[in-house]
Amino acid sequence: GHDCLERAQVFHSGRRVAEAMAHFHAPLVATPVSRHPSLVSRDAVKSEVLSTRVIATPRWLGECTAEHGISCKRSSRSGMGAAQGTDPSASRRDLGIMVLAAAGMTAWRARGAARKGWRASRRCTVRGAFSVPSASRPRSSIFAPLTSFASRSQHAGMVLEKSPPAPLNDMLLGLDGQALSCEELTAILRKAGDITEDQAVATVEVVPGSERRWPQSHSAKLRLSLLPSSGEVEAKGEERLIFLKKVLTREAASDSLEALCRDLASNANEAHFYNEFQDLLVKRGLPLLKAYHVDLRLPWMEQNVDITAADEASLRKGGMLCLLESAEGYFQTSPLSVEQAKTSLNLLAKMHGAAWQDEKLLARAAHRLQPVAGYWTLEKRGQEEMQRMAENWKGYVAAFADARPELFARPGIAELAQRIQSLAPRIAKEMAASPSDPFATLVHGDYKAMNIFLKETLMEGESAKRRRLSVDSETDALPIDFQWTGVGFGMSDVAMHLSHSVALDAMRDGGERSLVLGYHEALVSSVGSSQAASYTAEVAWRHYCLGVIDYARMVIGCFFKNATPETFAARADKENVGLCYRNVEASLEFVERVDGCLRVIEAEAPPS
Numbered sequence: 114g115h116d117c118l119e120r121a122q123v124f125h126s127g128r129r130v131a132e133a134m135a136h137f138h139a140p141l142v143a144t145p146v147s148r149h150p151s152l153v154s155r156d157a158v159k160s161e162v163l164s165t166r167v168i169a170t171p172r173w174l175g176e177c178t179a180e181h182g183i184s185c186k187r188s189s190r191s192g193m194g195a196a197q198g199t200d201p202s203a204s205r206r207d208l209g210i211m212v213l214a215a216a217g218m219t220a221w222r223a224r225g226a227a228r229k230g231w232r233a234s235r236r237c238t239v240r241g242a243f244s245v246p247s248a249s250r251p252r253s254s255i256f257a258p259l260t261s262f263a264s265r266s267q268h269a270g271m272v273l274e275k276s277p278p279a280p281l282n283d284m285l286l287g288l289d290g291q292a293l294s295c296e297e298l299t300a301i302l303r304k305a306g307d308i309t310e311d312q313a314v315a316t317v318e319v320v321p322g323s324e325r326r327w328p329q330s331h332s333a334k335l336r337l338s339l340l341p342s343s344g345e346v347e348a349k350g351e352e353r354l355i356f357l358k359k360v361l362t363r364e365a366a367s368d369s370l371e372a373l374c375r376d377l378a379s380n381a382n383e384a385h386f387y388n389e390f391q392d393l394l395v396k397r398g399l400p401l402l403k404a405y406h407v408d409l410r411l412p413w414m415e416q417n418v419d420i421t422a423a424d425e426a427s428l429r430k431g432g433m434l435c436l437l438e439s440a441e442g443y444f445q446t447s448p449l450s451v452e453q454a455k456t457s458l459n460l461l462a463k464m465h466g467a468a469w470q471d472e473k474l475l476a477r478a479a480h481r482l483q484p485v486a487g488y489w490t491l492e493k494r495g496q497e498e499m500q501r502m503a504e505n506w507k508g509y510v511a512a513f514a515d516a517r518p519e520l521f522a523r524p525g526i527a528e529l530a531q532r533i534q535s536l537a538p539r540i541a542k543e544m545a546a547s548p549s550d551p552f553a554t555l556v557h558g559d560y561k562a563m564n565i566f567l568k569e570t571l572m573e574g575e576s577a578k579r580r581r582l583s584v585d586s587e588t589d590a591l592p593i594d595f596q597w598t599g600v601g602f603g604m605s606d607v608a609m610h611l612s613h614s615v616a617l618d619a620m621r622d623g624g625e626r627s628l629v630l631g632y633h634e635a636l637v638s639s640v641g642s643s644q645a646a647s648y649t650a651e652v653a654w655r656h657y658c659l660g661v662i663d664y665a666r667m668v669i670g671c672f673f674k675n676a677t678p679e680t681f682a683a684r685a686d687k688e689n690v691g692l693c694y695r696n697v698e699a700s701l702e703f704v705e706r707v708d709g710c711l712r713v714i715e716a717e718a719p720p721s
Contacts, residue, residue: 282319284319284324284331284333284335284357284359285317285319285335287408287434288359288361288408288410288431288432288433288434293317295313295314295315295316295317296313296314298314298317298337299312299313299314301405301406301436302314302337302353302405305403305405305406307353307403307405308339308353312339312340312351313339313340314337314338314339314340314353315338315339315340316337316338317335317336317337317338318335318336319333319334319335319336320333320334320335320336320354328365328366329360329365329366329376329380330358330359330360330365330380331358331359331360331361332356332357332358332359333356333357334354334355334356334357334439335354335355335356335357335436336352336353336354337352337353337354337355338351338352339351339352339353354439354441355405355436355437355438355439356402356436356437356438356439356440357434357435357436357437358433358434358435358437359432359433359434359435360377360380360432360433360434361432362377362411362428362429362430362431362432363429363430363432365377365429370423370425370428373425373428373429374413374428375493377411377414377428378414379483379488379596379597380409380411380432380433380596381409381411381414381433382482382483382595382596382597382598382599383433383435383594383595383596383598384407384409384433384435385409385481385482386482386595386598387404387407387435387595388404388407388409389477389481390474390478390481390482390555391404393474394464394467394468394555397466397467397468398463398466398467398639399463399464399467399592400460400463400589400590400591401591401592402437402438402439402440402566402591402593403437403438404435404436404437404438405436405437405438406434406435406436407433407434407435407436408433408434408435409431409433410430410431410432410433411430411431411432411433412427412430412431413427413428413430437593440566440591440593442568442569443566443567443568443569443590443591444566444567444569445562445563445565445566445567445688446562446567446688447561447562447563447614447688447689447692448562448614448615448616448617448619448692448699449562449614449615449616449619450616450618450619451616451618451619451624451628453562453567454611454614454615454616454619454628455628455631456567456590457560457562457565457567457590457610457614458607458610458628458631458632458635459590459632459635460565460589460590460591460592461557461560461592461603461606461607461610461632462603462632462635462636462638462639463635463639464555464557464592465554465555465556465603465606465636465639466554466636466639466640467555467639468554468555469552469554469636469639469640469644469645470551470552470553470554470640470644471554472548472549474555475548475549475553475554475555475600476548478548478555478598478599478600479547479548479599479600482555482595482598482599482600483558483597483598483599483600484599484600485544485545485546485599485600485601486555486556486557486558486597486598486599486600486601486605487556487558487559487597487599487601487605487609488558488559488596488597489609489663489664489666489667489668490541490544490545490663491537491538491541491663491666492541492545494666494667494670494671498667498670498671499534499537499666499670500670501670501671501674502530502533502534502666502669502670503530503531503534505530505669505670505673505674505676506529506530506669506673507530508673508674508675508676509669509673509676510526510527512676512677512678513676513678513697513700513701516678516697516701517701520701520704520705523708525708525711525712526704526708529669529704529707529708529711530669532711532715533662533665533666533669533707533711534666536662536711536714536715537662537663537666540659540662540663540714541663543659544601544602544605544659544660544663545601546600546601546602547600548600551647551648552602552603552648552652552656553600553601553602554600554601554602554603555598555599555600556598556599556600556601556602556603556605556606557592557595557597557598557606558595558596558597558598558599558601558606559594559596559597559609560592560606560609560610561609561610561613561614561689561691562610562613562614562615562688563614563688563689564592564593564594565590565591565592565593566590566591566592566593567590568589568590602656602660603636603656604629604653604656604657604659604660605656605659605660605663605664606660607629607632607657607660608657608659608660608661608663608664609660609664611625611628611629612661612664612665612668612691612692612693612703612706613691613692613693614691614692615628615692616692617696617698617699617702620702621702625706626654629653629654629657630650630653630654633648633650633653636648654713655713655714657710658709658710658713658714659710659714661706661707661710662707662710662711662714665703665707668691668693668694668703672691672694673694676694676700678697681694681695681696681697681700
């Protein structure tokens with residue numbers, strides 16, 4: 114079969130690498146040789162027929178990146194190595210026939226081998242081979258077929274056999290069911306300015322252990338290897354880590370069509386945030402992970418389909434795929450310590466300050482994002498859930514009264530659910546800010562600890578294993594997950610955040626008020642005292658109380674259903690779950706907090 118190899122060429126010496134690149138219009142990678150100066154410094158091998166790029170370093174290292182995923186091992190003692198497909202029913206191109214020319218070289222396995230289903234095995238018969246010129250031979254292209262290689266049995270060749278392909282991880286499939294190609298990823302990263310025009314993605318794989326499969330979405334970290342930009346770069350090239358989030362409507366869990374559409378609309382909300390608001394907010398000082406690519410395909414939203422008349426099959430088409438910068442050097446944890454809470458609230462103040470009372474921006478957000486931010490609003494949760502509050506609260510009191518009898522003996526505690534329900538419509542109306550309202554801003558809408566990345570720091574004397582326990586309160590953090598982002602009052606984020614994600618020790622002994630006022634100071638600093646002159650600490654505290662009550666309506670109506678110490682214990686270690694409904698002490702202090710906020714609002718004169 115060596116007639117198939119006649120068009121292949123061997124380029125050797127550093128001076129010829131650039132010529133090879135120009136000839137084949139593709140980057141070729143070279144590995145420098147330092148251990149054997151008598152050998153030719155570099156050999157870049159390319160088969161034009163097979164669209165195969167090979168880096169071959171005589172006797173030492175080589176890397177092969179082949180269209181057909183060819184994988185080669187070390188050949189034996191001779192100055193030759195060989196690789197050949199053996200399936201007679203397939204064409205030579207499909208077999209991926211190629212020869213690695215090297216004097217006893219070691220060839221690194223192509224990273225694409227496993228994906229393409231090739232495996233290597235040793236054989237003694239090879240029909241064709243390249244001969245690598247020694248340093249004394251002319252530096253020119255050379256092809257030396259050996260038609261009687263079998264007679265040189267001491268030269269063990271390599272035979273490639275096609276094995277059944279390994280199943281592709283479905284995380285690497287796009288919304289159309291096709292694999293995310295290296296060409297597509299290359300174009301995405303180039304457009305984002307993350308790689309240069311002479312770099313390209315060579316392989317992509319899911320980082321082991323990074324997959325997360327939630328009821329509504331799947332995510333994973335992807336490792337991309339890049340072809341080096343020139344022959345002078347190390348053969349290993351570079352790597353990029355990116356974060357993938359994918360929503361497939363056909364797999365999304367839901368209790369009803371209404372719930373399905375609500376959740377899918379929230380994914381569209383995140384896509385709109387990255388596509389239409391990210392750049393402006395970054396310019397205004399909000400740190401965000403770069404969104405490389407956002408693919409949103411929800412036909413029913415684009416066509417304004419009436420979901421009450423639509424069938425489920427028509428709604429379960431398309432989805433959303435998002436490729437983000439990976440948050441390397443950051444971590445997530447819950448609950449947050451007092452210093453971590455200060456960091457998260459400083460970040461929140463930056464976000465709220467970036468859109469503070471910007472009527473034009475907020476009008477656009479009301480149209481393209483959530484008109485009323487937050488997943489717990491009365492409009493989104495509905496009257497039916499609110500009607501369950503009384504029953505859920507009765508069961509909660511029965512289950513937890515013995516844990517703190519003096520709390521449940523206080524006036525008004527037994528009627529807590531009814532007190533919230535009587536104020537709920539008024540509070541929902543007041544917290545539904547319009548773009549022109551004083552103090553209106555862009556609200557995250559789900560500002561829990563697991564939607565925040567904190568920068569890793571290692572305090573002096575600490576071991577690497579403990580570096581996640583402390584962060585400097587001045588260290589930057591990064592927010593993620595903008596499904597429920599929209600227009601609102603910033604204190605709704607603060608109220609949810611403190612009850613959901615902050616440790617008990619940080620909230621006790623005046624800690625709660627200190628954190629709220631600290632956020633207020635950071636907000637005033639972010640927007641300027643003149644812009645926030647009328648947003649006093651007293652106004653801010655009132656907004657906080659309204660936010661706590663509004664959030665409590667959802668917690669009692671939904672998460673206190675069948676609540677017992679046992680059900681709390683079952684989810685005690687689930688960091689994504691709110692602390693106030695997975696930790697008994699935190700839950701009881703949440704009840705006490707809600708009661709205090711209710712008293713503040715109840716003491717006001719009723720609205721006329």
